[in-house]
Amino acid sequence: MPPRNMQPELTLLAKMKQGDEEAFVALYRQHKDAVYRFALLLTGSHHLASDVTQETFMHFLSRPGQYDPGRGTIAAWLCGVARNMARKDARSREDATDPEELEGEGYAAHLLADNVTPLDRILKDETAELVRRAVAAIAPHYRDVLILCELSELSYAEAAQVCGIDIGTVRSRLSRARAQLADRLGRLGVLTTSAPAKEAVQ
Structure with missing residues (x-):
């Protein structure tokens, strides 16, 4: 039921x-x-x-x-x-x-969200384009779970349903996606420390 x-x-x-x-x-x-x-x-x-x-x-x-x-x-x-x-x-x-076309759209200026998520707050400042590039550069199968779990706030079970994988795979991919994103944002100067990447892979 x-x-x-x-x-x-x-x-x-x-x-x-x-x-x-x-x-x-x-x-x-x-x-x-x-x-x-x-x-x-x-x-x-x-x-x-x-x-x-x-x-x-x-x-x-x-x-x-x-x-x-x-x-x-x-x-x-x-x-x-x-x-x-x-x-x-x-x-x-x-x-x-x-x-x-992607460069001129002002990536997050017109988000149609009633509720502000953590990513919305990032995307509304001057780092929006850098964050967009960093997310887009992550391998697709890692990017999907990152967007679903961290940015769209779905549960692991829901992300598994969307991607057609098991929850263990969701956790593994999410850990790698977090590390990749933290690394890319660090190299772009958006993050000042690589600590999140170390924490994500533990």
Whole structure:
């Protein structure tokens, strides 16, 4: 049986499946900011993140039956859909994307988040571009768990659901991702010490 705190969402989902548009709108409002923030960190582009978010919720609207409550939360499932959409868009638009587009977007100036996360506070200052570059430079399979667990604040179990791996692998990849990020930020001068990297690999 799903956790009790999932029951309100599952009630909305059941109404949505019956054609209740207000139920879909309620779920959209509840999760859109987290999905957008996740997509933004994956793509590094506001334009692409908006597209991925829209595609994710269109997929949800048209295929709500694909979500299985027994496998995790709606939030984690939506992040999984967004991850797939971002990868598909990256493959289809790689040759057509102008690199200068990413430079001029002001990476975190228009984050659509109601709640400020630790990363939001970093991305809103002058180090935003350096942090974006450091996150983007991490190997994709490490970057995914870093964004999910540290930056999107999903649980290890939810990150495992999104990535299709076990929790032990999530922990291992997250440790390496933290070390890589701390090292890159240290070399860029964003961090003044490499202590976080040492702590992360213990």
